[in-house]
Amino acid sequence: MDRLRDDEPRAPADFTLARDPWALFSAWMTEATAAEPEDANAMALATADANGLPDVRMVLLKGADPHGLVFYTNVESAKGEQLARNPQAAVVFHWKSLRRQIRARGPIVPVTPEEADAYFASRHRDSRIGAIASRQSRPLADRPTLMAEVAELSARYEDGPIPRPENWTGFRIAPVQMEFWQNGDFRLHDRVRFTRDGAGWSRARLYP
Numbered sequence: 001m002d003r004l005r006d007d008e009p010r011a012p013a014d015f016t017l018a019r020d021p022w023a024l025f026s027a028w029m030t031e032a033t034a035a036e037p038e039d040a041n042a043m044a045l046a047t048a049d050a051n052g053l054p055d056v057r058m059v060l061l062k063g064a065d066p067h068g069l070v071f072y073t074n075v076e077s078a079k080g081e082q083l084a085r086n087p088q089a090a091v092v093f094h095w096k097s098l099r100r101q102i103r104a105r106g107p108i109v110p111v112t113p114e115e116a117d118a119y120f121a122s123r124h125r126d127s128r129i130g131a132i133a134s135r136q137s138r139p140l141a142d143r144p145t146l147m148a149e150v151a152e153l154s155a156r157y158e159d160g161p162i163p164r165p166e167n168w169t170g171f172r173i174a175p176v177q178m179e180f181w182q183n184g185d186f187r188l189h190d191r192v193r194f195t196r197d198g199a200g201w202s203r204a205r206l207y208p
C-alpha cells in the first residue's frame with residue numbers, strides 16, 4: 001500500500017497512479033456523462049437490514065465532492081429504515097460503454113435540511129408531487145390509487161409552493177474506500193483502491 005505524498009504526479013496518464021480519488025472520480029464521471037445514453041449518475045446502493053441481510057437498489061447521484069456522494073430518497077422506505085439502524089452503505093457505478101466500475105463505501109449522514117430543500121425545489125413540479133404521493137416501499141393496492149393521490153395533491157397545491165415532505169431528504173456517503181476498475185484484455189483488468197488514511201488516502205493497486 002502506498003501512502004500518498006505531495007510530490008506524486010497530479011494527473012498521471014495511468015489512472016492507477018492517481019493520488020486524489022475525488023479528482024479521478026470527477027474525471028470518470030465527466031467521461032461517463034458524455035458516453036452513457038441514460039443516467040450516467042445511476043449507482044447501485046447497498047445497505048443491510050436488521051438481520052445483516054444485504055439489500056441493493058439503484059439511486060441517482062445528485063452531488064459528489066470530497067465530503068461525499070449524495071442521493072435523495074424517502075426515509076420511510078426500506079433503504080431509509082435500513083440506514084436508520086445501520087448508517088453505512090456501499091455504492092457501485094458501472095459504465096458499460098466505458099467498461100469501467102467505481103465502488104465506494106463508508107458511513108452515511110443526512111444532508112442538511114437546507115440542502116434537501118434546495119434540491120427538492122430544483123425538481124420538476126410533478127416530481128415533487130410524486131415524492132409527496134409515494135409512500136415508498138409500502139404496499140400499494142393498485143395504480144389508480146396512486147394516481148388519485150397524485151391528482152388530489154396536484155389540486156391541493158395548484159400553482160402554490162410545494163413543501164418538501166419531512167420523510168424525503170438526502171444522504172451523504174462519506175467514503176472510507178473508493179476503488180476504480182478499468183476493463184483490460186483477457187480479464188487482466190486494472191484496479192486501484194484508495195483507503196482513508198488520516199486526512200489523506202493510501203493507495204493500492206489490486207490484482208484483477
Ligand SMILES: Cc1cc2nc3c(=O)[nH]c(=O)nc-3n(C[C@H](O)[C@H](O)[C@H](O)COP(=O)(O)O)c2cc1C
Nearest residue numbers: 039042057058059060072073074077078079080137
Ligand atoms: C436508474 C434508477 C434510478 C433511481 N433513482 C432513485 C433515487 O434517486 N432515489 C430513490 O429513492 N429511488 C430511486 N430509484 C428507485 C429505487 O431503485 C427503488 O426502487 C426505491 O428507492 C425503493 O427502494 P427500497 O425499497 O429499497 O427503499 C431508482 C431506480 C432506477 C432504476
